[in-house]
Amino acid sequence: xxxxxxxxxxxxxxxxxxxxxxxxxxxxxxxxxxxxxxxxxxxxxxxxxxxxxxxxxxxxxxxxxxxxxxxxxxxxxxxxxxxxxxxxxxxxxxxxxxxxxxxxxxx
Numbered sequence: 001x002x003x004x005x006x007x008x009x010x011x012x013x014x015x016x017x018x019x020x021x022x023x024x025x026x027x028x029x030x031x032x033x034x035x036x037x038x039x040x041x042x043x044x045x046x047x048x049x050x051x052x053x054x055x056x057x058x059x060x061x062x063x064x065x066x067x068x069x070x071x072x073x074x075x076x077x078x079x080x081x082x083x084x085x086x087x088x089x090x091x092x093x094x095x096x097x098x099x100x101x102x103x104x105x106x107x
Contacts, residue, residue, distance in 0.1 A: 003045035007058030011065040017058070019086040025056040026105055029072075029079040031063055036095040037078045043098045044080075047105075055105050080104065 009017055009027060018025045028044045030037040041059075048057035062069040062077055072081060072088065082090040082104050090104040 002041070003048045005048035005052045005057060006045055007056060009058045009060040009065070009068070011067045014060070014065070014068045017056070018083050021056055021083070021086075023054060023056055024089070024105060025058065025083045026051075026101065027081050027083065028057075028059045029062050029069055029074045029077055029081065030059050031061060031077045034077045040078045040080075040095055043096075043101065046098055047101045050102075051105065082107075 007017060018027060026044075026047065028037075028040065030040070044057060044059070047055075051057065060068060062074055074081075076093050078093075078095065080092045080096070080101060081088055090107050092100060092104055
């Protein structure tokens with residue numbers, strides 16, 4: 001089951017929820033048909049639960065929100081991008097580990 005600490009981002013709320021956020025935001029660009037995305041989902045949930053209050057964690061479905069995915073050049077999923085102060089601070093493409101996600105946020 002998905003963590004209640006994982007937000008849902010889309011083309012309509014991305015600017016307000018991510019770019020205008022006071023705290024860093026980890027965005028998991030994902031797709032429902034993507035196997036590695038499904039494998040990454042519980043890891044993203046764990047990170048969201050661990051960092052609640054200090055980092056906002058959420059998912060953006062690239063099929064439902066192609067404008068935002070295109071704006072950030074997301075061509076493969078899963079892609080994880082960390083935003084700080086409205087700017088892209090770190091990025092990783094492909095399945096990864098919990099430690100790598102934590103390192104991306106800290107970096």
